[in-house]
Amino acid sequence: MKFKNYLESITGIGIYPLISLIIFVVFFGLVTLYVMKGNKKHFDELSNLPINENDNN
Numbered sequence: 001m002k003f004k005n006y007l008e009s010i011t012g013i014g015i016y017p018l019i020s021l022i023i024f025v026v027f028f029g030l031v032t033l034y035v036m037k038g039n040k041k042h043f044d045e046l047s048n049l050p051i052n053e054n055d056n057n
Helices: 003-009 015-037 040-047
Strands: none
């Protein structure tokens, strides 16, 4: 018996792909919203962090 046949025999297994898809969509949406609405000055500071590392010393 193949692994797929074992999974098909479990009752209620079909809900797990749906739950994982919902979690992914919500997480992706929240990250997108954070990036679009975030403080652009803060993002500029973070993007220059490796370049300006020695300037603070």
